[in-house]
Amino acid sequence: MTIAAFRADLGDIPVEDHPRIVQQRSRDHYWYSPVLKAKLDHVTAEVVVSPRTQEEVKTVLAAAYRHKVAVTPRGAGTGNYGQALPLAGGAMLNLMNLDRVIDIKPDRVRAEAGIVLEKLDQQTRPAVGGELRFHPSTYRMASLGGFIAGGSGGVGSIRWGGLRNLGSILSVKIITCEESPREMELTGEDVLKVAHAYGTNGVIVEAEMPLAPACDWVDIMVGFDDFLAACRFSEAITAQDSLLLKEVAPCAAPIGQDYFNRHKPYIRDGQSVVLIMAAPVAVEPVLIHLAYHGGEVLYRSDKASEEELRRLPPIYELAWNHTTLRALKVDPSITYLQTRYPTLKHVEKIVSILGDELPMHIEMTRQDGAVTFAGLPLVRYTSEARLEEIIAIHEDNGCAVFNPHRYTLEEGGMKRTDAAQLAFKRQADPAGMLNPGKMIAWDDPGFDLNSGRAWLFQGLAATAGAA
Amino acid sequence: MTIAAFRADLGDIPVEDHPRIVQQRSRDHYWYSPVLKAKLDHVTAEVVVSPRTQEEVKTVLAAAYRHKVAVTPRGAGTGNYGQALPLAGGAMLNLMNLDRVIDIKPDRVRAEAGIVLEKLDQQTRPAVGGELRFHPSTYRMASLGGFIAGGSGGVGSIRWGGLRNLGSILSVKIITCEESPREMELTGEDVLKVAHAYGTNGVIVEAEMPLAPACDWVDIMVGFDDFLAACRFSEAITAQDSLLLKEVAPCAAPIGQDYFNRHKPYIRDGQSVVLIMAAPVAVEPVLIHLAYHGGEVLYRSDKASEEELRRLPPIYELAWNHTTLRALKVDPSITYLQTRYPTLKHVEKIVSILGDELPMHIEMTRQDGAVTFAGLPLVRYTSEARLEEIIAIHEDNGCAVFNPHRYTLEEGGMKRTDAAQLAFKRQADPAGMLNPGKMIAWDDPGFDLNSGRAWLFQGLAATAGAA
Numbered sequence: 001m002t003i004a005a006f007r008a009d010l011g012d013i014p015v016e017d018h019p020r021i022v023q024q025r026s027r028d029h030y031w032y033s034p035v036l037k038a039k040l041d042h043v044t045a046e047v048v049v050s051p052r053t054q055e056e057v058k059t060v061l062a063a064a065y066r067h068k069v070a071v072t073p074r075g076a077g078t079g080n081y082g083q084a085l086p087l088a089g090g091a092m093l094n095l096m097n098l099d100r101v102i103d104i105k106p107d108r109v110r111a112e113a114g115i116v117l118e119k120l121d122q123q124t125r126p127a128v129g130g131e132l133r134f135h136p137s138t139y140r141m142a143s144l145g146g147f148i149a150g151g152s153g154g155v156g157s158i159r160w161g162g163l164r165n166l167g168s169i170l171s172v173k174i175i176t177c178e179e180s181p182r183e184m185e186l187t188g189e190d191v192l193k194v195a196h197a198y199g200t201n202g203v204i205v206e207a208e209m210p211l212a213p214a215c216d217w218v219d220i221m222v223g224f225d226d227f228l229a230a231c232r233f234s235e236a237i238t239a240q241d242s243l244l245l246k247e248v249a250p251c252a253a254p255i256g257q258d259y260f261n262r263h264k265p266y267i268r269d270g271q272s273v274v275l276i277m278a279a280p281v282a283v284e285p286v287l288i289h290l291a292y293h294g295g296e297v298l299y300r301s302d303k304a305s306e307e308e309l310r311r312l313p314p315i316y317e318l319a320w321n322h323t324t325l326r327a328l329k330v331d332p333s334i335t336y337l338q339t340r341y342p343t344l345k346h347v348e349k350i351v352s353i354l355g356d357e358l359p360m361h362i363e364m365t366r367q368d369g370a371v372t373f374a375g376l377p378l379v380r381y382t383s384e385a386r387l388e389e390i391i392a393i394h395e396d397n398g399c400a401v402f403n404p405h406r407y408t409l410e411e412g413g414m415k416r417t418d419a420a421q422l423a424f425k426r427q428a429d430p431a432g433m434l435n436p437g438k439m440i441a442w443d444d445p446g447f448d449l450n451s452g453r454a455w456l457f458q459g460l461a462a463t464a465g466a467a
Numbered sequence: 468m469t470i471a472a473f474r475a476d477l478g479d480i481p482v483e484d485h486p487r488i489v490q491q492r493s494r495d496h497y498w499y500s501p502v503l504k505a506k507l508d509h510v511t512a513e514v515v516v517s518p519r520t521q522e523e524v525k526t527v528l529a530a531a532y533r534h535k536v537a538v539t540p541r542g543a544g545t546g547n548y549g550q551a552l553p554l555a556g557g558a559m560l561n562l563m564n565l566d567r568v569i570d571i572k573p574d575r576v577r578a579e580a581g582i583v584l585e586k587l588d589q590q591t592r593p594a595v596g597g598e599l600r601f602h603p604s605t606y607r608m609a610s611l612g613g614f615i616a617g618g619s620g621g622v623g624s625i626r627w628g629g630l631r632n633l634g635s636i637l638s639v640k641i642i643t644c645e646e647s648p649r650e651m652e653l654t655g656e657d658v659l660k661v662a663h664a665y666g667t668n669g670v671i672v673e674a675e676m677p678l679a680p681a682c683d684w685v686d687i688m689v690g691f692d693d694f695l696a697a698c699r700f701s702e703a704i705t706a707q708d709s710l711l712l713k714e715v716a717p718c719a720a721p722i723g724q725d726y727f728n729r730h731k732p733y734i735r736d737g738q739s740v741v742l743i744m745a746a747p748v749a750v751e752p753v754l755i756h757l758a759y760h761g762g763e764v765l766y767r768s769d770k771a772s773e774e775e776l777r778r779l780p781p782i783y784e785l786a787w788n789h790t791t792l793r794a795l796k797v798d799p800s801i802t803y804l805q806t807r808y809p810t811l812k813h814v815e816k817i818v819s820i821l822g823d824e825l826p827m828h829i830e831m832t833r834q835d836g837a838v839t840f841a842g843l844p845l846v847r848y849t850s851e852a853r854l855e856e857i858i859a860i861h862e863d864n865g866c867a868v869f870n871p872h873r874y875t876l877e878e879g880g881m882k883r884t885d886a887a888q889l890a891f892k893r894q895a896d897p898a899g900m901l902n903p904g905k906m907i908a909w910d911d912p913g914f915d916l917n918s919g920r921a922w923l924f925q926g927l928a929a930t931a932g933a934a
Binding site (some may be wrong): 107108129133159160161162164165167168170185187188189210214215238239240241242243244282284286288290366367368369370420421456 | 514574575594600627628629632633634635639654655656676680682706707708709710711743746747748749751752755756833834835836837838
């Protein structure tokens, strides 16, 4: 039996084969999507392998290659697209034991892939006064390698852009899946080959990330009677380059009232809220802009009681996909979309068409130098057909959709697979053992690499050419 | 005699009255403009008063009010618009002796107005690892108060915007010119009343500024055969929010060859150059983008010899108005403009119309969240009439001009005077003794505060409304 032979080559590397535990460890947050839930609920690996060192990762990959066992690399499993679901069964490669911090410099940190992002910052802050430039809302769970392999940006992208931007990841070390697995250090542009590639073309075991100056961010929640006024305010403060901000997210009513369980006592009926993280030095100017836009302060952590600080989650755990998560916990029929609204007018148009069927949630970001409305609207899901209509309404109105209801790299629109990446997979995973089924370009040699849609990770050539 | 009576009230505060020295200290860099040079060359104060403490400033201002002696506050006199020229004679108020650093915190510094900007950073860097967010190219000469009263932004504005943005100046302390001069602390929006007001409505004696993380910036000079390619590259790297940059300035040939005396051996004939300051962590990505755009590295300080580092000025002393200064030193017929090009197409259009009559110099900045081509083109000056034509060509092609050939606040287009600022001058300088002749709205009660032109400092209401 293949798996038995594979296991026999692993020595004392921990292997878990209890079906319930393996299934649990075979999952990510794909169930945010009813479409993915229906398609992927049965998926499970046969074993979970948990190497403790990079040498053990090589042992696992050599055995997988030798015995043709599919291997799906996994961090904390906090992705939402089924990135970490082992479509072909085989082995789930749990990398959370590789959690060493290797080197901290004033402006960068090098660590192993399995370290939890918050733990990484807990080491760099006292050491050099630095922290990661941005992180997902799953900061307290997600791993560094998982973020690089399956994430795109998050809290802090309002200042620093996203993982797709050159310079956001300084270096990645991968291990190939071959007869004799090799280490490869990718720097510069080569990093983009494995960023957001779901571990399909190499197992990320280490990365070097730039640090931003650490800051005692102040959590602020403000309220507006009108959601568009909340958006105008959000755009205005984001556009002030003088304001050091880490997070600005307008959420339409009744998102705050219905889904922010701990914060709802601060929010009046009908109020839309904006979630903000600001440097202490930016708080006063933000409040002046707030007054100009007719909003009111609902909560600020720098004026909160000890009891409030203990009781309330950090504001970033209301934002990004935690908004979706909190809604789902209250109302299982909720799902979401990932969109991009070129201007406030586009937001207004979509809100006017879809109303409360699409409770609007925007993350203010900087994308290629422009203040951008990145949408993560909730969707009151009724059917896959209606979801497709909602997507079509966006596209018909000039708003890009990065469909989170697809589990392949290409169909989600987050990652443009180009010839360079495909060629790299041939080097790093010649037998196609890594996370099979996720890269269409690999499985379908006739796939059009240049299909005309919007991609978030579009590769450097396109970025450089577009500017 | 008025001045004699004024002097008699000054006690032992140092006063200089040697005409040659007084005339020399009555000047700023107004002579960058042949127009201002013709109009203002005869201007001089009668005395220079150099108080050593804020109490002495009060003594000077009380005496000025009592004896109706005009007072023109002055820092290092590095402004280019005649800001510090005493149109009504009287006393030049030299504030360079007020140079104490009062308080350094991790994210801000409070200091007296006369401290030189570089000296300020020399104290904050070792103390808290912070430095000013941006500074003029006259960093090694200019004072903090002079920068606030007469400057707008500079090296670092590519990341942090300008002084006009709320949050760029945290607090300003002024002394009023009245019978009993008062101290006033302006914070928040009130700061905008005295920022870039040329000291017409209060004498700035202290300010609190936010700090950015200090960085060992790498100076880089790159070359392109084509100026527009240099601009495309400059726009592309500026738009990468992931790249920590402090300066990006494309300068068309033959600016580098003809005017950058020490750097010219690095520049080939016909090459346009881009002046860059990048964080160490951003150098490699910048060079990758450079390769994409077909440019070549001409100089980088992180690979320079000790001898080069000693011999060459820092790259910021080729940029902003140092570009103009270096050109003027070689060719006294050169002057300049201050412009804003909405897009690269606008740059291209102006270059195609004006060619070598307007050797193009752009400073990449962020303005209200947008990557912006701020122009400081050189002008091969022939006549005032032709200069006006060149301005008209800009405006006819949709490019704003902030005319540096005007000495009043309003005519230059940098400062929109509004009712609040005018009202504030009535409080802070009821007799109109401070820098007379610079604020038209004061001298001409019929002046249209809302005339339709472009203003750089347009006040918060307009900024908030525009967003």
